[in-house]
Amino acid sequence: RTDSALYAAKAAGRGRTVLSERRRSRLVDDLARSLAAGDLRVELQPIIGLPSREVVAVEALARWDHPRLGPVPPLEFVPAAEDGGVIDQLGTEVLRLACADAHVLQRAWGRPVHVGVNVSGRELVGLGYADRVLRALEAARWPASQFVLEVTESVVEASGPAALRALAALRAGGVRIAIDDFGTGYSSLSRLDELPADFLKLDRQFLTSLTTSTRRTGMVRALLGLCAELDMLVVAEGVETPEQARLLEELGCPAAQGYHYGRPMPVAALAATSWRLDDVVPPVASGG
Ligand code: C2E
Ligand code: MG
Ligand code: MG
Ligand code: MG
Numbered sequence: 001r002t003d004s005a006l007y008a009a010k011a012a013g014r015g016r017t018v019l020s021e022r023r024r025s026r027l028v029d030d031l032a033r034s035l036a037a038g039d040l041r042v043e044l045q046p047i048i049g050l051p052s053r054e055v056v057a058v059e060a061l062a063r064w065d066h067p068r069l070g071p072v073p074p075l076e077f078v079p080a081a082e083d084g085g086v087i088d089q090l091g092t093e094v095l096r097l098a099c100a101d102a103h104v105l106q107r108a109w110g111r112p113v114h115v116g117v118n119v120s121g122r123e124l125v126g127l128g129y130a131d132r133v134l135r136a137l138e139a140a141r142w143p144a145s146q147f148v149l150e151v152t153e154s155v156v157e158a159s160g161p162a163a164l165r166a167l168a169a170l171r172a173g174g175v176r177i178a179i180d181d182f183g184t185g186y187s188s189l190s191r192l193d194e195l196p197a198d199f200l201k202l203d204r205q206f207l208t209s210l211t212t213s214t215r216r217t218g219m220v221r222a223l224l225g226l227c228a229e230l231d232m233l234v235v236a237e238g239v240e241t242p243e244q245a246r247l248l249e250e251l252g253c254p255a256a257q258g259y260h261y262g263r264p265m266p267v268a269a270l271a272a273t274s275w276r277l278d279d280v281v282p283p284v285a286s287g288g
Contacts, residue, residue: 023069024076028084030066031077035089040064042097043264044105047116047235047257050249057114057148058105059257060098061264062090074118082122091123092136099140099147101267108271116148116178121155125162130169137175144174148199151177154185156195167196178235193230200227204238204258211243221251 034040042060049056064072081087094117102115123129137144149170156163156179167177178199183206202223209216220236227234236248239258248256262270 024080024083027066027072027077027080031064031080031090032084032086034064034066035086035093038093039067040090040093040097041266042094042101044098044101044115044267044270045257045264046262046270047114047255048261049255050253055109055113056255057116058102058270059116059118059150059264060094060101061118062094078120082120087120087123088126088132091117091119092132094118095133095136096140099137099142102142102146103140104267104271112146114146114148114176115142116150118150118180119155121159121163124151124155124166125159130166130173133170133175134173145176148176148178150180150201152180152185153182153195157185157188164196171196179232181237192226195232197232199235199255200232201235201237201257204236207236207238207240207244207258211241211247217247217251220253224251224253 041063044058046055047057062074066072081090098117176198179197180201181203182200183203233254235255239256239260
């Protein structure tokens, strides 16, 4: 696992943490250089519409192959980019790469796709963020209406009015907003209706016991109803098994994403197939 260093650092005691600090400051230095050199990549993970089982969108995930350390996971280098003051450059580069790839996919598949990128807290509340995104979309000749910005609910919670203003400005420019990792932060359900969001990405923790616990199934069913009421489309994250996929289809979940359907991959690998999903993942047997 490429992210083992991070989790080891988190799990272990002090000695490891010191090592991790040293690694972190090295990453901060090297990331700036890699960004300037154009060494950052993105991989795209398909998002599947249900019940059509067509790929309706892709999420762009940043990838960094460090010249000596090898692949560094985004959960490690995104905070490093924030610390090093290069999060804006990182975000702009990811957006540029994501839109270029989305053009390739749209040409290959001959139908419209949506493309999503993630935004960190420090980036979202930075000065002029919304304008910068809208200008970058124009430069990439990518329609804002087919662009999704994924922001975690904890960022919205922590950043307060500044985050809400930025999201509102982006939405006014036509950009779609997705609440990422929903259910993991200190989300206050009482304010779900105030979130300026088109999509709600249900964190994969909701799926862990989905197929074995009827209480869990009931909770997801109720959340789907709640989001439908609020005109938010739910995307279930982290679908790994056919059983989870079948149950989500039965519950009427509108979209899903996860290793069961496809891993994050370079654009060429995605563009190479039609992504008629039945050719890739066998359809789930009907319940009857
Ligand atoms: P996220 O936005 O929630 O992205 C989903 C993460 O779950 C990705 O990890 C993806 O590879 C992984 N994943 C997808 N399907 C499955 C599954 O079925 N099972 C499991 N166990 N995992 C699955 P990744 O690529 O390591 O990214 C981790 C996080 O780093 C992302 O979580 C996002 O918050 C952040 N991130 C990634 N790229 C960027 C970026 O360009 N900018 C910013 N600010 N953050 C980014
Ligand atoms: Mg995301
Ligand atoms: Mg997510
Ligand atoms: Mg997640």
